[in-house]
Amino acid sequence: MRKIVIAGNWKMNKTLQEAEAFVQEISDKVPADSQVESIICSPFPFLPSLVEKAKETNVKIAAQTMHESENGAYTGEVSPVMLEDIGITHVIVGHSERREYFAETDESVNRKVHAAFSHGLTPIVCVGETLEQREANKTMDHIESQVKKALKDVREDQVEETIIAYEPIWAIGTGKTASSEDANEVCAHIRQVVKAQFSEAAAEKIVIQYGGSVKPANIKELLAQPDIDGALVGGASLEADSFLQLVEAGRR
Secondary structure (H helix, E strand, O other): OOOEEEEEEOOOOOOHHHHHHHHHHHHOOOOOOOOEEEEEEEOHHHHHHHHHHHOOOOEEEEEOOOOOOOOOOOOOOOOHHHHHHHOOOEEEEOOHHHHHHOOOOHHHHHHHHHHHHHOOOEEEEEEOOOHHHHHOOOHHHHHHHHHHHHOOOOOHHHHOOOEEEEOOHHHOOOOOOOOHHHHHHHHHHHHHHHHHHOOHHHHHHOEEEEOOOOOHHHHHHHHOOOOOOEEEEOHHHOOHHHHHHHHHHOOO
């Protein structure tokens, strides 16, 4: 059975004091359960402190993005070397907001995936379609293209460790959620794409999350689907009690 991964993406929210208090509050409440992995994706300034706070707990700390290069004249950027050095375990790659506002492409996502694995980081690779693409029945083709390009030239053993987050762009922060059946249909398609590109074994091991207005009220229904292995959560991850409810729902 694949593990359930609940990742909270705080985006550009919280102060350092609020972030530390959050991790302190959940640290002894997140279960030591090999079937559920709990991740907090924090803004860059808080990462070193939160890594320290999360030591000897079952909470893992992730970055929300990174540059693909190890170093260089990239003002304002953070490298995989830096993340590895401070003890980060995961990094979000290719979130739709990064693609829309910061010009990330399928090709740069692929470079970041390779950079992440080169430095011991697990990439959480985001894919998703717009409302226009869904209404034009282009969802599956678009998602397939994104997955194939993101995983280009990645080794099969690395694919097995990758997390893919299916986030329909029209459902992010809008209050709209794909039905559990629709979400599972796309996640199942992603698994088939991985199977065709790599192997059945890789497809069975890769974790595929759903993201898009996930909250305690709908998490159980989503996780009941056979191809949904967790959630990448925005707003509902900002409050400790809400995040803990999401984690608890993953204990199946």
